[in-house]
Amino acid sequence: MPMLRRFLLTCLTALVPALTCAQASPTAPIHLVVGFPPGGGTDGAARLIAEKLAPALGQSIVVDNRAGAGGTIGAQSVARAKPDGHTLFFGTGAELLINPVTRKTAPYDLLKDFVPITEVGIVSFVLAVPAGSSAQNVRELIATAKAQPGKLNYSSFGMGSTNHLIGELFLHATGIRATHVPFQGSQQAMTSLLAGDVDFTFDTTAVVLPQIQAGKLRALATPSPRRLPGLPDVPTLQELGYGGLVAEGWMGVFAPAGTSPAVVTTLGTALDKVIRTPEMESRLGARGVAVTAAAGPQFRAKLQAELDKWRRVAREANVSLD
Structure with missing residues (x-):
């Protein structure tokens, strides 16, 4: 009997790691x-x-x-x-x-x-304006906003979205006022920007890059900590003097x-x-x-x-x- 008990104990000991491994792996569709x-x-x-x-x-x-x-x-x-x-x-x-x-x-x-x-x-995100905008760079966008307090607006893909908060961070850092216009998703927000219904936005590189390359949008800056590979000539907001304006x-x-x-x-x-x-x-x-x-x-x-x-x-x- 003692030998049988030792044999069973040995088998169980060997089985525990296998059971643990099996339990650690998915056993049904994820x-x-x-x-x-x-x-x-x-x-x-x-x-x-x-x-x-x-x-x-x-x-x-x-x-x-x-x-x-x-x-x-x-x-x-x-x-x-x-x-x-x-x-x-x-x-x-x-x-x-x-x-x-x-x-x-x-x-x-x-x-x-x-x-x-x-x-x-x-x-990564990009600060972009319609190609027809008078703002050729961030300095000019800020100057326009300060000359017309609260008149400019910016789009986001929803209240409380990442680019909504990046926009608010931008307003706070630059001391300007602008109206937030939220949309139900990035596609609607981009459509409005391309139509010139809003003045600027912070949207993802994946969304804005094709429009920039097509000449429909102008990239002014990125809030990323370094320049973006797809937009090497576009400065970071840090480079422009806004050291605390970093967001991804x-x-x-x-x-x-x-x-x-x-x-x-x-x-x-x-x-x-x-x-x-x-x-x-x-x-x-x-x-x-x-x-x-x-x-x-x-x-x-x-x-x-x-x-x-x-x-x-x-x-x-x-x-x-x-």
Whole structure:
């Protein structure tokens, strides 16, 4: 009997690592939730990654668009999901960070309700005006705004969106006044800018670059910390003397709070391998996303700093979605 007991104990001991490994890997299709409609920049990047991540994990991945309320409906659905690694969120700073800090009652707490798995990459923005604008550079845009306080307007792809807050940061840093005109998405905002209905905007490089190359828009500057590869002649706002005016967006993958560290590690390792391939870097780069593939702990530290920054901007600009 003692020998049988020792034999069973040995078998169980050998089986535990295998069971742990199996539990750390997805055992059913993964739902990668996106808080915006199909066809947008966030959705496109999510689908690129899902295509390559599925074979890496050995499971099918369904990109699940749950749009509404500036992305918060999709985010809330993931925050409430079972933390087993089968429901993930492909999110951005707009719905996960800026939306909550501009509300008196936040729909969720980014660092309490989610586990950051991987930062996919950085999204750069460009300050652009219609080609017919009289402003040839940032100095002239500021001069025009100061000569006509409150008369100029700028577009964004929604109240509390990343480019709304970047616009407010720009107004605060330059001491000018302008009217914010929010739209339901980047496409509508860009249509209005091209028509000359608004005077300027901060939009993603992926959206404005084709219009700049077509001669329909003029790039004045970027709030990124360095010049953009696709627009090497366009200065940063830092170069122009606005040292505190640095802002970028980001994309990342999150799990619901409570997801086991083993599952997070498995997903993070697979994502890292997929994102860092030359093909993925090239395809995301074409969409204006500079790959970072920052691991969870590093990503989390960045998110805390971003929360502090955008809370301050929202407070100083008196931006509230309530």
